[in-house]
Amino acid sequence: MDTKIFVFIMDEGFSSKQNKEYTLEELNILSEQGIIEKYSLEIFFDRINRGVSDSLYNSKVLFRHESPVDIICIACGNKNIICQTGVNPNMQSTADALVHSPEGSFKSGFCDICNRDVPLTDVLKTKKDIIEKYNQYKQSNYGEPISALCFITYCDDLYAQTVNIKLSLDVKEEDDDDYFYYCRDIEELKNLCTKTTEEFVLTQVDSFY
Template identity: 30%
Template sequence: MTPDQILIFMLPVCDFSLEESQFFSLEELDELWLERKVTKYKLPNFMKDINDDLLVDNVNNWIVMREESPKSINKRTKTNSMKVICTRCGKTDVTCEAWINPNKIETKEALDHFSDESFYYGTCKICDDSVELTDVDEIRQRIDKELALFMEETGREPQVAVCRVTFCNGNESMDETKIRLSHGSNGDDEYFYYCNGAHALKSLCEKGMEDFIITEIYRFEAE
C-alpha cells in the first residue's frame, strides 16, 4: 500500500450522521464527491494542507479514511472509458509512470499498480518531451455529471462553466477560468472564451482549432 492509495473524505456534520459516515463504501463516497457533497483528498495532499496551515475543518466535518487497493484501481481502469492524450499535440502516443514487477515482466501480472496522478503527467513520443496529460473521456463524463447536478438543483440551463484550461504551446494552465455557454464578444474580460452550449464545451476537452484544452471542470453557474 502506498500513501496515494489512502483516501480521506470530509463529510459535513450537518448533512451526515456519524453512523452514515462510517458505513459508506468507497464507491458511494466517490459518488458523493462527484456530486460535490463531500471533500476528497489523497493522504499526502491532506497532510500537506495541514502542514501548510490551510483550513482543514475537522470540527464541522466527519473525517473518513478509505483504502483504494491496486486491484480496485486496475479494475476501474479496465471498465471505464479512457482516452489519455498529450495536451500539446492531442495524440494518444503517450507513456506515464506505473509500478512494474520485474519478476513478472513477461506476464499479464507485470503491471502492479499506478496512481491517479500517473495520468496527469507523462512523456509524449510525438513531442519527444515531458508533457501534461488529460483523460478526455473522464473530463467529459465530469461535465455531464456537473451539468445534471446543476439542472437538478436549479431547474434551468447554466450560462457559465468554470474550468481549468491548459495551453497547447506548453504546460501552462489557468484555474477557475470562466467559459460562457453562448456566443458573444470576447471583448468582455470576465469570460475567457465563448462556446455554443455544453456539447461545444465538451469538444474543447481535446485538441482542435483552439490553442487550449479543458483539463478540469469545477462547476456550472447561472451567470
C-alpha cells in the first residue's frame, strides 16, 4: 500500500489566472476534464528522458502524493482504527505483508475515539468507483444521470440502507418521496463519501439512472 506520486502539468496562464493552491482532488478533476495533464512520476521522468517535454514550455509542474487508501470510521470519521488482518511473515516489509490481508478485513475495526467496533469505509476507493460508473453512464447514455442508487450507513446507529439520491436540487412535490437526498452535482455526491455534517456516510454507488 505504498504512496503514489503524480505529476500535473498546468498551463502557466491558467495557473496565474486561478491564483490558488490546488488539492489532489481538484487536480484530478481538471485532468478528467482535459484541462491539465496528469502522469505518474515514473511516466513523467520517462517522457523527460525520451525528450518528450513540449508540454513543459510555459507550464507549471505540480507534484502531489496519493495514498492508495483512506479508511475511516463511519461513526466519527476518525482514521485511528485497528483492523484484524492476516500477515505474510515471508514478506520483507509490513506494507507488502498487509497486501495479502483477507478479503473484507478492512470493512470493520476498532475505533479508539468511539471505543468500540465500527464499520469502516475507504473514501478514496468509493470516490474512484463513483467516477468510473459516472463516466460509463455518460458514455453509454450520452447524457447526465438524474439520480444514483446508493448504499449509506447512518453515523449514530450504524444502520445500513439503500437509497436514491437525486443529482439536482430541483425538488418536485410529486416525486419527492422517491429521493432520500438531493445533491447539486457529482462532486457533491462524492463529498458524501466521507464524514460530513450529514447524519450518514455514502459507502457505495450501485448505479446511475
